[in-house]
Amino acid sequence: MSDDARARLLALLQVHGTSVASFQALEPGLTTRFYEGGAVAFFDTGSAWVAAADPIAPIDRVREIARRFEADARANGRRPSFFCCEQVDALDGKKVALGEQPIWLPAQWESLLAAHRSLREQIRRARAKGVVVRRVDVSELAEGSSIRRDVEAISAAWLGTRPMEPMQFLVCLAPFEEASEHLYWAAERGGELVAFVSAIPIYGRKGLFLEDLIRRPDAPNGTTELLIDTAMRDAKARGLELVTLGLAPLSGEQKRWMRVMRLLGRGLYDFDGVRAFKARLHPDRWEPVWMVCPKDASTRVAMLDALTAFAGGSLVRFGLATLLRRPLVAAWILTLLLGPWTLFLFVLAMFSDLRVLAYDRSDLLLWATFDAIFFAILVRAFLKPRVWSYATLAALAAFDGAQAVHHLATLGLGTSIFTVVLRPLATFAPFAASLALARCAVHVARRP
DSSP, X not given: OOHHHHHHHHHHHHXXXXXXXXXXXXXXXXXXXXXXXXXXXXXXXXXEXXXXXXXXXXXXXXXXXXXXXXXXXXXXXXXXXXXXXXXXXXXXXXXXXXXXXXXXXXXXXXXXXHHXXXXXXXXXXXXXXXXXXXXXXXXXXXXXXXXXXHHHHHHHHHHHTSSSOOOXXXXXXXXXXXXXXXXXXXXXXXXXXXXXXXXXXXXXXXXXXXXXXXXXXXXXTTHHHHXXXXXXXXXXXXTOOEEEOOOEETOXXXXXXXXXXXXXXXXXXXXXXXXXXXXXXXXXXXXEEEEEEOTTSOHXXXXXXXXXXXXXXXXXXXXXXXXXXXXXXXXXXXHHHHHHHHHHHHHHHHHSOTTTTTOOHHHHHHHHHHHHHHHHHHHHHHHSOOHHHHHHHHXXXXXXXXXXXXXXXXXXXXXXXXXXXXXXXXXXXXXXXXXXHHHHHHHHHHOO
16 A cells, blocks of 8 residues: 555544454555545455455445445455444445454443452552563664564464464554554563553544554463553543453354354364453453445355455465464364264264174274264363373374274275275374374474
8 A cells, every 4th residue: 555545544544433443454465445535445355355344434424435345346356245344234234243342441440440359469460470561652663673573573472372374354463554553562571571562543432452462471470461451541541432452253142154163163263262351351341343245145155255354365375374384273173073073983883884894883882982082182182282182192093093004904995985985094094193193292392
């Protein structure tokens, strides 16, 4: 985006930026389309234009500009949709709840602290450990400055611990874009940076979005709460009316297919943990956040378009990069596959022709029970990664594979196409699993 276009967009945001995500229109990877009196920032996936929040415009012109954006998208062979919307009454189309975002009123923060001893205790713990929080002036964050290098190092280390590759579109770490419009706070201990928060404005609501909150793994307990406490007090002093930590995805009431997405994706994103962390800070209220797409569009396709935007334009490329560089994802896929396979073994043992895998009933039940226990341990290992857990699972998978090889060598492939395919699959899959789990053990061992 040119400097003139950025200045024009910033001017619109300063007057009409009411959505929590509106300022993120200035972040990398987005394209902006200007209309008379307004604008829409969006990610072009190649087949869709996924808008970042509502149109940036006067409330009485939001519907008109949304329609013009949709027409422009279709004229360019793209499917239009709006993600992270709040002004849904001003938009036409199908609406899908994405989750909820917590809202705090800075004027009520001290009363909230007085009512919740656990929150006060966390703040006290951080102070007792020598953590001090201070406002950071933008002049301290010039390229190459010591604090900026520390922020970038902590950010890189944090991203390295995530199960997936870094995502784009609304969730990328971009704490220094339009830095003069941000507010920054640093938590330091003994002169060393242990946590940092970057906040962006919600101009149209006199609000603040604590967007990027990063911390070192060894930061003392309560450091995050102390950072937020300082930000709340500063927000009150500035006369701001609300503070938020942003969306807790897939929280609150959800459509059934969204609940399925949440279940399948929980190994890759800690939906419950994100919601619980924000709830632990006792927000004054929760506000819904929506996705909106045209009435003649499919909400499922629109959600797939949004996921493609988060993946940087290609789910396949993102998935392959994640599998190659993030071993824990392979472990989660293995977990998802092992559940149906174990159920299949139980059904086969109880109701089907035992000649399919050439095991007698007792051996097949024993195998299914082994896999059920393996499945349970695998889920626990993913939720709480430990080197010894993955190393043990890798050894058990290799042992299972060795037994299966002996069995296949003794009884052969069978005579039907089904057995010729299924028996080798059941034999060699454990070895693939063993390699994937061994990679997980190495990955966890190298984590900071």
